[in-house]
Amino acid sequence: xxxxxxxxxxxxxxxxxxxxxxxxxxxxxxxxxxxxxxxxxxxxxxxxxxxxxxxxxxxxxxxxxxxxxxxxxxxxxxxxxxxxxxxxxxxxxxxxxxxxxxxxxxxxxxxxxxxxxxxxxxxxxxxxxxxxxxxxxxxxxxxxxxxxxxxxxxxxxxxxxxxxxxxxxxxxxxxxxxxxxxxxxxxxxxxxxxxxxxxxxxxxxxxxxxxxxxxxxxxxxxxxxxxxxxxxxxxxxxxxxxxxxxxxxxxxxxxxxxxxxxxxxxxxxxxxxxxxxxxxxxxxxxxxxxxxxxxxxxxxxxxxxxxxxxxxxxxxxxxxxxxxxxxxxxxxxxxxxxxxxxxxxxxxxxxxxxxxxxxxxxxxxxxxxxxxxxxxxxxxxxxxxxxxxxxxxxxxxxxxxxxxxxxxxxxxxxxxxxxxxxxxxxxxxxxxxxxxxxxxxxxxxxxxxxxxxxxxxxx
Numbered sequence: 001x002x003x004x005x006x007x008x009x010x011x012x013x014x015x016x017x018x019x020x021x022x023x024x025x026x027x028x029x030x031x032x033x034x035x036x037x038x039x040x041x042x043x044x045x046x047x048x049x050x051x052x053x054x055x056x057x058x059x060x061x062x063x064x065x066x067x068x069x070x071x072x073x074x075x076x077x078x079x080x081x082x083x084x085x086x087x088x089x090x091x092x093x094x095x096x097x098x099x100x101x102x103x104x105x106x107x108x109x110x111x112x113x114x115x116x117x118x119x120x121x122x123x124x125x126x127x128x129x130x131x132x133x134x135x136x137x138x139x140x141x142x143x144x145x146x147x148x149x150x151x152x153x154x155x156x157x158x159x160x161x162x163x164x165x166x167x168x169x170x171x172x173x174x175x176x177x178x179x180x181x182x183x184x185x186x187x188x189x190x191x192x193x194x195x196x197x198x199x200x201x202x203x204x205x206x207x208x209x210x211x212x213x214x215x216x217x218x219x220x221x222x223x224x225x226x227x228x229x230x231x232x233x234x235x236x237x238x239x240x241x242x243x244x245x246x247x248x249x250x251x252x253x254x255x256x257x258x259x260x261x262x263x264x265x266x267x268x269x270x271x272x273x274x275x276x277x278x279x280x281x282x283x284x285x286x287x288x289x290x291x292x293x294x295x296x297x298x299x300x301x302x303x304x305x306x307x308x309x310x311x312x313x314x315x316x317x318x319x320x321x322x323x324x325x326x327x328x329x330x331x332x333x334x335x336x337x338x339x340x341x342x343x344x345x346x347x348x349x350x351x352x353x354x355x356x357x358x359x360x361x362x363x364x365x366x367x368x369x370x371x372x373x374x375x376x377x378x379x380x381x382x383x384x385x386x387x388x389x390x391x392x393x394x395x396x397x398x399x400x401x402x403x404x405x406x407x408x409x410x411x412x413x414x415x416x417x418x419x420x421x422x423x424x425x426x427x428x429x430x431x432x433x434x435x436x437x438x439x440x441x442x443x444x445x446x447x448x449x450x451x452x453x454x455x456x457x458x459x
């Protein structure tokens with residue numbers, strides 16, 4: 001009897017697996033736009049898993065969206081997409097059409113579809129294609145080696161999409177493409193990425209994202225307004241040197257604790273509300289190319305302690321550092337006195353903040369109504385304007401500072417924030433260990449290179 005029960009169980013399992021395999025219904029579309037003629041009407045409300053081969057167009061996508069109400073998975077990997085025109089709107093070949101599986105004006109998305117595999121020849125994903133497909137878990141986007149564009153809102157509010165791998169071929173990601181994907185935990189960029197543009201609001205409201213690394217996207221130049229805003233768990237975003245424009249409010253209400261942008265040599269403006277309300281932010285280092293820090297850029301960054309401004313800075317906007325109550329030190333090598341906007345440092349006890357400036361410009365800062373309120377010290381900043389000389393790694397050690405640079409050093413000098421010389425050593429090579437009087441303290445380090453250039457960094 002026991003053996004019979006085991007045999008019966010095995011047969012039932014086999015039958016279940018066979019039934020599951022047979023549940024995927026295949027449709028061969030020989031004439032684009034005719035999928036509706038191939039699906040029996042009585043299956044409109046029962047069909048769950050389908051595989052489509054042949055050639056489809058936008059009409060077939062809209063048929064699935066509007067008629068197949070219980071679809072769970074769609075496999076189009078062996079299909080191609082043809083161009084067509086629907087009600088006066090042209091749809092391109094090799095493009096998943098805009099609103100393919102959603103009707104945004106009705107707040108509708110296919111809320112049973114868990115898996116979608118696109119044709120491998122897909123070159124673009126249209127605006128709002130998967131908007132509000134709130135149980136979508138799996139896509140084959142990382143396998144789409146021809147994909148160049150992901151449209152506005154394409155995957156917005158896909159509330160079960162946990163991870164995404166961006167193929168190297170993608171050049172542009174549109175506005176709000178992944179906004180409010182509330183369980184997304186990872187977004188990976190493939191090596192050799194062609195990405196040039198991240199749209200506005202692209203990841204806005206993704207509360208589970210912990211870190212993003214775009215360093216592989218060496219062509220990335222533009223990041224839109226509010227791109228990462230309200231990603232409340234986002235602690236780090238790695239950006240490539242190529243970035244020259246970061247939009248307003250891009251990092252507001254995130255968990256970023258450090259912004260070391262010294263390598264962003266093309267960035268000339270820190271836009272308004274850039275880190276607004278980012279209470280975790282402790283350190284900011286701007287590239288020497290920055291000319292303006294605009295309105296409320298660091299408003300309410302209550303943990304911000306250290307700020308390195310730029311050699312070319314001309315303007316600090318209204319409320320730029322308002323509410324930065326932990327501010328302890330500012331390094332400002334600007335050669336022309338930067339204008340300071342209304343209440344730029346409101347709520348900051350500026351008399352307790354050390355402002356390190358070019359020693360030759362101290363009288364200029366001391367005489368200014370705004371800058372003169374700080375505790376000003378003068379230091380040697382010669383060479384700091386050389387924006388393309390960078391320290392590869394600075395590690396604070398136990399009573400010593402390890403420097404590793406990208407070219408040969410000749411001398412290293414260490415100053416405190418009062419401008420006092422603490423240590424000076426001759427160096428030959430790209431590595432140096434400099435003794436420090438107090439472990440873990442903050443210092444200004446001046447490096448003289450063998451080629452005659454110098455650089456000032458702050459730790």
